[in-house]
Amino acid sequence: MKWHDYTGVIHLHSAYSHDGRTPVPDILSAARASGIDFLMLTDHSTLQARHDGLEGWHDGILLIVGQEISPRFNHYIAFDIGIPILTPEDGVPPSPQTYIDEVRSRGGIGFIAHPDHEGAKLFHVKHYPWLDWSVTGYNGIGIWDFMTDWQSSLKSLPSALFGYFFPALAMRGPRQATLERWDRLNQKERIVGFGELDNHDTIRKIFGLRFSVFPFERVFKLVTTHLLTEAPLTGNNAQDIRTLLSALKDGKAYVAQEYFQQAKGFSFTMTDGNRSSTMGDDILSRDPLVASVTLPSKGKIRLMRNGRLHHEAVSRRMDQPIDDDGLYRIEVYLRALGKYRPWIFSNPIRVGERT
Numbered sequence: 001m002k003w004h005d006y007t008g009v010i011h012l013h014s015a016y017s018h019d020g021r022t023p024v025p026d027i028l029s030a031a032r033a034s035g036i037d038f039l040m041l042t043d044h045s046t047l048q049a050r051h052d053g054l055e056g057w058h059d060g061i062l063l064i065v066g067q068e069i070s071p072r073f074n075h076y077i078a079f080d081i082g083i084p085i086l087t088p089e090d091g092v093p094p095s096p097q098t099y100i101d102e103v104r105s106r107g108g109i110g111f112i113a114h115p116d117h118e119g120a121k122l123f124h125v126k127h128y129p130w131l132d133w134s135v136t137g138y139n140g141i142g143i144w145d146f147m148t149d150w151q152s153s154l155k156s157l158p159s160a161l162f163g164y165f166f167p168a169l170a171m172r173g174p175r176q177a178t179l180e181r182w183d184r185l186n187q188k189e190r191i192v193g194f195g196e197l198d199n200h201d202t203i204r205k206i207f208g209l210r211f212s213v214f215p216f217e218r219v220f221k222l223v224t225t226h227l228l229t230e231a232p233l234t235g236n237n238a239q240d241i242r243t244l245l246s247a248l249k250d251g252k253a254y255v256a257q258e259y260f261q262q263a264k265g266f267s268f269t270m271t272d273g274n275r276s277s278t279m280g281d282d283i284l285s286r287d288p289l290v291a292s293v294t295l296p297s298k299g300k301i302r303l304m305r306n307g308r309l310h311h312e313a314v315s316r317r318m319d320q321p322i323d324d325d326g327l328y329r330i331e332v333y334l335r336a337l338g339k340y341r342p343w344i345f346s347n348p349i350r351v352g353e354r355t
């Protein structure tokens with residue numbers, strides 16, 4: 001099957017957020033200049049962008065309006081929920097299971113946001129991690145959050161300035177702890193991995209100088225999520241939103257950093273002679289399988305099985321026979337400016353039963 005690949009950005013804040021600044025039309029212009037196909041907007045505690053008629057296609061970009069549920073900890077982004085889910089500003093924070101369940105009961109989908117966010121003490125950036133891992137019923141977790149990643153450069157003024165002006169060079173990739181947890185959770189049930197931008201275009205003052213963190217056009221390529229669909233999008237707002245949300249829910253997705261090189265053209269399939277499966281699929285085939293990876297340009301391809309390196313090659317293509325059951329996913333590192341840098345992280349293909 002030939003999949004249609006759409007490049008998007010998930011989790012971002014507009015002027016509809018109390019801590020956001022950029023009006024949605026300006027965000028759309030910046031996305032257009034960055035080659036983005038869709039945006040999943042997640043303002044804090046509001047779906048006002050939808051009420052103002054902004055959801056839908058805008059000259060080649062599909063805007064999907066969700067919300068971020070953001071008490072002090074355990075931030076959750078949700079789509080297709082009808083009206084916003086509000087949490088009290090003060091008092092005892094709600095148990096995250098209550099809003100996970102609320103999203104499900106409305107027929108929506110929800111995702112744990114920036115689970116390993118650490119903040120930056122030196123610059124008074126608070127930490128916003130996910131703390132309650134006893135929860136169930138969510139659809140996925142953010143595996144690579146731009147804010148978590150670049151804020152790790154805020155350890156000293158020189159490294160902060162470097163990280164601000166060259167965020168693509170400061171980025172380190174998904175946290176190891178995040179990936180390990182994701183692999184573990186996926187053994188039991190499908191937990192979709194996606195990329196987050198979480199940009200607010202906030203103004204921060206350092207030594208009296210004003211810095212925007214970040215102008216959208218500077219960061220749109222830094223963490224993207226690609227969604228794969230069986231049929232091309234049609235131009236019909238409601239239908240295309242349904243198609244992309246269901247691709248996300250099914251894990252037909254990979255995450256990329258596209259500052260140095262675009263990722264479109266990446267594919268990861270498992271073929272048993274008759275049938276080809278891709279990211280998000282479960283296979284129960286007894287026939288011999290081959291895992292195939294194709295890249296738009298050469299990279300270091302790491303085929304991971306149950307979280308461990310199974311096979312590695314520096315190439316544009318990999319075809320690797322698969323003998324054992326397990327959870328297989330791909331990491332690709334791109335050589336740019338003298339070193340290998342994190343580029344593409346796929347959702348897994350499951351071979352065999354979940355344990």
Ligand SMILES: [Zn+2]
Pocket residue numbers: 068070075113114128
């Ligand atoms: Zn958040």
Ligand SMILES: [Zn+2]
Pocket residue numbers: 011012013068198
């Ligand atoms: Zn956010």
